[in-house]
Amino acid sequence: MNIKSTIAAINQMQADGVIERYAIGGAVGATFYLEPVATLDVDVFITFRPEAGSLLATAQPVFDYLKARGGRMEGEYIVVAGWPVQFLPAASPLVEEALAQAVEKDVAGMSARVFTAEHLAAIALQTGRAKDKARLLQFIETGALDPARFHAIISRHGLLEAWKRFEKQFLGDTP
């Protein structure tokens, strides 16, 4: 089990032209900015390529590519280097923007494409589960966010009301 090998396999898949662009989100993406938090899988956002002769974009070429290199399907996941990876389309304007503006990070000489801290925080605000709220708090407490950039994102994507509720609920008594 080695998440660096998982990232290396995704990089290779991009280099081989199977996917156009990818970015790591979720808890693994957040680890690039915060302290590590236990997670069981890797969320990888990609632009799906339509298959030849079809207007439908599917993840099948991704699965075929990884299976041919030792990947194993587990439901909607494919296990790569011991980590279940879920490939997700950029299904909302916010995630689309996060994918377009993702940044390259260096992992001991290897490149990894990751959502920005501000996009990860905005997505956490939007998804709104308890663990997403906890992650958003981590981003704030760690000082990992550029406040102006974060506010611009949540403003663009209609999240100001959600942010007000979050502030009232969790940051009201912050000195």
Add this chain to the structure above:
Amino acid sequence: MTFDLAKILRSKREFRQRLAARPIEEKLAMLDALRERALALRPTRSALETGTLHEEPPPYRGQGGQSR
């Protein structure tokens, strides 16, 4: 040892910030270790059957604001 809650919380926050500042390679290795531990602690029927545990993905929805 202290029972000063403010001091405890400050200390926890500082520890988390030190962890967050570790090199990414080290933090990714921690993720590997944390996942192994989670697998050991959370055996479920599906895990026993497949050897793999995973989480429900978050609802990456298109509509902003409302979480539920």
